[in-house]
Amino acid sequence: MTSIASGPTGTGDVSGPGKGDASGPGKYPNRFRASGVKARHLRAHVLVMGWLALALLAVAAQDSLPVARWLAVHMFLLGAVTTAILIWSEHFAVALLHAKIPDARGSATRLATANLAVAGLLIGVWTAQPVLTAISAALLVAAATAHLMMLIRLRRGALGGRLKPIVSYYQAAIAALIAGAVLGWLLATGGAGGPDRYAGLRLAHIHVTLLGWIGLPVLGTLFMLWPTVLGVRMKDRTTKVSRWVLWLTGSGLLVAIAALALGWRWPAAAGLALYADGAALAVNLFVRTVRGNRPVSAAAAWMLAAATCWLLIAVAADLAWLAARPLAAAQTGIDTLLPVLLIGFVAQILIGALTYLLPVVLSTGPKDRAAVRALLERGWLPRLVALNTGVALAALPLPGPAATTG
Template identity: 40%
Template sequence: MSTTTNRPAPGAPAGRAGWHRRTGLLPLAYLAALVVVGFVHPLLPAWRWLAIHLLLLGAVTNAIMVWSAHFTTAVLRCPVPARRRGEAMRLAVLNTGIAGVLAAGVTDRPWPGLAGAALVFGGAVAHLLWLTARLRAALPARFAVTVHYYVAAAAALLTGVPVGAWMLVVDDDGRPRLLLFHAHVNLLGWVTLTVLGTLLTFWPTVLRTRMADSATTAARRALPVAVTGLAVLSIGVLAWWPQPAAGGLALIALAAALTARPVLQTARRKTPASFAGWSIAAAGGWLFVALAVDAWTLLSADGPAAAADRFGVVLIPLLVGFVAQTLLGALAYLLPMALGGGPLAVRQRTERLDRHWAQRVAMANAALVVFVLSAPPYVRITTSMLLLVALLQFLIPAVHTLLAARRHP
């Protein structure tokens, strides 16, 4: 592995640590922008839309692109590429597109958003082609099912992006159905499928223990259930058939439960004892809460417009409870490991990111419970500030870790 201090030229051979040191800044930059939005949101008319897309399209999508490639190479036992020109180009196209989409949402001008969505779509296509090429070229591997989850997730993103772009230019009676479709496909397809597939090998790694014997079988059984549920849900919200849509959510919950069983078995063998472990564990609980609230919202709404208006009730546990906590927990474990430098350096970085972990996890989840419940506005403001503080408690040491690794690789 290269440990040179000079930054390599584009396309030049680069060590894994150098690559992850640079790409690790991408999700952190979007999270930092999210913190800024949280503090200045009264000045921004579209701050909710901006915050959602900074988290999902910015931080989460970049993290998925980088780390799904990393795990694909690992589980398929592919040779680590000497050059990362293709991956760097995919990320450049993706982030140029994200900039266009964010600009369109802030300025209310659709054309930058359409161009940006096209670039995001192109980056996702390239990512999907790369995944399928690795699968075709690889020898049979025990954990190849993880990459199948990534392929299904990328296909979901390619379905959701054009609908989001269409909503930038169309505002008619069908918009609520498109919004519900776009949100569900991206959140429960692109994000959730990726998480479920990654947990197969990642969860026992975080706990530093062996995998449950049933984990691989559970993952294989859960994938078709989840994909079927996502398809049924998508058709249900587009056609506004609430009962089938809720049935699709039930299938996704069943798939999550199938993968949760070996996760719980592993946790019983070795209890989580870090920010990464407890953050990911808490995120899994919030996923089931969000799916239940989502089903109730769809079944109790008198039409797609009402369901779309009330979807914010679903977004809080799904975005903050599940997505954000999964992202922070995963990065807290992955960044110290990927930056290399030997066991002592990894342990020191992990300790920095784990500092006050019990307080952070407890504070964030308690604040989220209060926020989700019907509370007075001043209480919700206070709890939202606590969530921002918890994010800063991760973000500041994470940025420091990356910058320190750059100075002392």
């Protein structure tokens, strides 16, 4: 396999080449264009932007809206980010496996079901309706299970190739989403028990969502997206390293989540240490991939790099908190990491990835692609500095004015 590019260097298009798609770097494969994927992506990303807008409104109304902070976090993660992951995990799985593009109606149904479930969950928690919350959680689990079955079907009979293991990251992430939905339902409906048990389940929910549902597909995708954005050859060790990273992060996260749910602090810290080892192994490969030539998209490259650094920082700090304090007390410290994970890692990785991907997927030719990329990259350096400075000021234990400035 020639990675996901149209040539052997891994420097071409990540939008999904298949047999006969060797159309040169950056060109959109004919089979994706003919199938109407471009129009589907455009419609689906309207949902992403809609959820982001609602999250910002919730942040602005946090002084007057009940559970506004909770709503903002879940509109962003469950709404915008989940929609983006569902879109791109299917897209990349098709590309990496050289598989047949799934039926458009099935994809639309899964996406609509997931978004309907998220809306129901938000309304159910906001209005304190446990029945609606439970039904919506079950609907989200059903949509996630359908997405998992779609990925499994893609692997059966597909040509596969060098980066086939990356699809396993998406499958593990779906399992994490299902676990996160169940844990979230328990927390929202009073099924978590007493304060000590609640603390463990809440931490399990946070970790399985941020490090599992979001962290795993991000790490997996970066194995092919990072060299593509840089415009360099993929390392020969990529496939082997990707398998090791999935084993370390996946098994470590499983141990950590189970231990947190049971209230076992030290096993949870040990599992998180395994996850940190896996993430560090992946970053080591990414650093070795960097070359002196100019990236295809400097904005995307710097955003992806900064977001990955914040992930490592957050996991290291998280591990320190779990190792040093009881679970109930560790919650406070881990809560201070949320700006790092939500904005520094998740939001920045989403912006960076889409800065590179959207011009490829939505443009109609080289000139159009260049125009879209120029628009998305406008003022990228001041934006990069402002965002990361803000994350640092908000996360560090500084006086109130510094946090407000952040």
